Amino acid sequence: MTEFHLTYALLLIVVVFATVMTSVAYLTLAERKVSAFVQDRVGPNRVGPWGLLQPLADGLKFFFKEDIIPSHVDKVFYFLAPGVGVATALLAFSIVPFGPTPPPPAPVAITADTPPDVAVREYEQQLADYGSHRPFAIAPGLDIGILFAFALGSLVVYGIILGGWSSNSKYSLLGSLRSSAQIISYEIPLGMSVLGLFLFVGSVNLERIQDYQVHHGWFILYQPLAFLLFLVSVFAECNRLPFDLPEAEQELVGGFHTEYGSMKLGLLLMVDYIHMITTSFFMAILFFGGWHFPGLSGIEGTLGIVIKFLVLGIKVLFFLMLYLLVRWTIPRFKFDQLMALAWQVMLPLAIVNLLFVMVVLEFKMSPWLLTVTSVVTFLAAALIATRERSTIVSRPRLPQPVAA
Amino acid sequence: MATGTKSVRWVEEPKVGLFERMYLPAIAQGLSTTVRHIFKPQVRTEGYPEEEPKLPPNYRGVHRLNRDEQGRVKCVACYMCATACPAHCIDIVAAAAPPEWKDREKYPETFVIDELRCIYCGMCEEACPVDAIELTTLYDLTGLSREQMMFDKEKLLSVFDQTTNAGTDPVRTKTGHYGPAAELPK
Numbered sequence: 356m357t358e359f360h361l362t363y364a365l366l367l368i369v370v371v372f373a374t375v376m377t378s379v380a381y382l383t384l385a386e387r388k389v390s391a392f393v394q395d396r397v398g399p400n401r402v403g404p405w406g407l408l409q410p411l412a413d414g415l416k417f418f419f420k421e422d423i424i425p426s427h428v429d430k431v432f433y434f435l436a437p438g439v440g441v442a443t444a445l446l447a448f449s450i451v452p453f454g455p456t457p458p459p460p461a462p463v464a465i466t467a468d469t470p471p472d473v474a475v476r477e478y479e480q481q482l483a484d485y486g487s488h489r490p491f492a493i494a495p496g497l498d499i500g501i502l503f504a505f506a507l508g509s510l511v512v513y514g515i516i517l518g519g520w521s522s523n524s525k526y527s528l529l530g531s532l533r534s535s536a537q538i539i540s541y542e543i544p545l546g547m548s549v550l551g552l553f554l555f556v557g558s559v560n561l562e563r564i565q566d567y568q569v570h571h572g573w574f575i576l577y578q579p580l581a582f583l584l585f586l587v588s589v590f591a592e593c594n595r596l597p598f599d600l601p602e603a604e605q606e607l608v609g610g611f612h613t614e615y616g617s618m619k620l621g622l623l624l625m626v627d628y629i630h631m632i633t634t635s636f637f638m639a640i641l642f643f644g645g646w647h648f649p650g651l652s653g654i655e656g657t658l659g660i661v662i663k664f665l666v667l668g669i670k671v672l673f674f675l676m677l678y679l680l681v682r683w684t685i686p687r688f689k690f691d692q693l694m695a696l697a698w699q700v701m702l703p704l705a706i707v708n709l710l711f712v713m714v715v716l717e718f719k720m721s722p723w724l725l726t727v728t729s730v731v732t733f734l735a736a737a738l739i740a741t742r743e744r745s746t747i748v749s750r751p752r753l754p755q756p757v758a759a
Numbered sequence: 760m761a762t763g764t765k766s767v768r769w770v771e772e773p774k775v776g777l778f779e780r781m782y783l784p785a786i787a788q789g790l791s792t793t794v795r796h797i798f799k800p801q802v803r804t805e806g807y808p809e810e811e812p813k814l815p816p817n818y819r820g821v822h823r824l825n826r827d828e829q830g831r832v833k834c835v836a837c838y839m840c841a842t843a844c845p846a847h848c849i850d851i852v853a854a855a856a857p858p859e860w861k862d863r864e865k866y867p868e869t870f871v872i873d874e875l876r877c878i879y880c881g882m883c884e885e886a887c888p889v890d891a892i893e894l895t896t897l898y899d900l901t902g903l904s905r906e907q908m909m910f911d912k913e914k915l916l917s918v919f920d921q922t923t924n925a926g927t928d929p930v931r932t933k934t935g936h937y938g939p940a941a942e943l944p945k
Binding site: 389392393394395396397400583680681683684685733734737738740741 | 775776777780781782783786789790792793794796797800801802803804806
């Protein structure tokens, strides 16, 4: 058993919670600033220098607003929804190794050379070594790893569905219905796209996946298509544009949170941002080698830890910026397009990609072959999509002039 | 005429080729536009309270009552502005000029303009034969009540002092183009 440091874990939880919440607050500011710059505006600049205290003011506003509970809501679920949303979103962060964390030891195989007692002793030795490190993750070495995050990710939809349904309003219900369909659809390509990585590593533990990339190169090199699918899926999972159908201000007022106000609304809005942070970490760790950067990861000691933190932080910031920028780049999907993309494009692509990974691993071929197959699969998909389609709208026949 | 006849122009959907169907190049193109705006912001917003707007010099803002060289009010209480005013916001009470004022018979005892009623059309300025009333470039005079926004003679004269000191005399009349009655016989 790995040693469990209670005080350290509690301390870590407090620090991580505070950091994530502050990041969420400043993400809202960044969102507003980025959108302002993209649209040639100034953005919030009244509270503090360059509007840096704006999140504080927003938070205070949320807390001090009158907490209106519409009389037509189902009170239990109405109150439950924001809590479920935030709690599950925050829980998913607990498995993220946000700093340099060594991989948990792999089980030692019992062979003729290593009899059971030797193997067990060796494994315990490795476990003790592993336990002597202070891991930078709340739940280090969790064997189900990212599956835990996926499971919680699908629980988040309960927050939205409960919120939408209990509000007893048509806009809310429509928003939450769309959301349930969307999130359930995109869970599948999300999981399928990273199956290839699990086959490579032989584990779903994030630290092991990260460690594999330190020794064999980042997965973006071998699995660019999987990364693309993962990226699109997490955009949909976070309800970010171009997949923000659950909120859809233009059609649904506020979507599933139309009937919410004050801090309950604040919590619901927070869920998306917490998700953005978590998924940015996942993308950095799964596909971009986490804290690994060529030439910078050999440094030992405290300086090394700081550098690794910075490397990971910069990668995460990059993905967060991508989230913010894509919002102002791509228009929203229609609902049929959204479903078509998930089921007709991304799912088949993920399956084909997984098939290639299996073939390459089975016949012990070079992983670089997968880079080629990814590009070929992508181009083939584009080529198939260009085929001629029958148009639904046909030109009506002009009425013939009536003979006099 | 019902739709579906000749009034409807049918447009063919543009053909989408391989390049467009790959989506990624188009997305990259879009992102480059977005990023360009981040690094080269073309913000044209004025930060108003800190940054004063540059108004055109013929802007029609708050009125002022001009003073002549001796510091007296220039107005001769002829009621031309009050008559011309389409909003009826000017209220003048005329009185006989003091005997030492040799150049005129009347002067305004009170001169009140309701700044809330005024539509800032500039007709008073046009009507004034002695160029006594002018619209300045001041735009942000405020008050806490309706009464405060009734500007009396002293207030209007102080606007003259304020704008003259700030060097923001209105361009329309400072060119010296006075009305026909401006040059009174000595």
